[in-house]
Amino acid sequence: MLTIDRHKAWDAIDDVLKAANSAADFTGEDGVMRTSLVSKANSSFRSTSSGEFDVAPLFTELANDDFDKSIELARLFEREAPRAAATIAIARTVLEDRKKK
Numbered sequence: 001m002l003t004i005d006r007h008k009a010w011d012a013i014d015d016v017l018k019a020a021n022s023a024a025d026f027t028g029e030d031g032v033m034r035t036s037l038v039s040k041a042n043s044s045f046r047s048t049s050s051g052e053f054d055v056a057p058l059f060t061e062l063a064n065d066d067f068d069k070s071i072e073l074a075r076l077f078e079r080e081a082p083r084a085a086a087t088i089a090i091a092r093t094v095l096e097d098r099k100k101k
Contacts (some may be wrong), residue, residue: 013073015064016091019079020055028082043082045076054087063093 001009005074020026037044064072067090 001067002058006065010062010066010069016058017073017076020082021076025072026079026082028077028085055086059086060093063090064097067094 001012020028033048033059035046035048043060059070059074071087074083074090077083077086
């Protein structure tokens with residue numbers, strides 16, 4: 001979404017934060033997609049690792065776009081683990097930017 005429409009992406013971040021804060025086990029890292037298919041005869045469960053649910057890539061992009069706003073958003077995580085993952089991603093972005101200069 002960041003690639004296509006940055007304005008809508010910034011608007012959607014509020015929903016992302018609400019969802020992350022409502023998930024008790026969300027750490028911001030090691031995202032996993034779990035799917036299940038249950039029928040009368042069979043059941044199938046599958047877990048797939050997915051970086052799409054990690055906060056680091058998202059906050060890296062947000063920090064590149066607006067550093068101050070990304071910091072404010074990272075502070076809205078209620079639990080320490082996702083807040084730390086977002087903050088580290090923002091800091092890494094700033095340090096890599098300085099290294100390039």
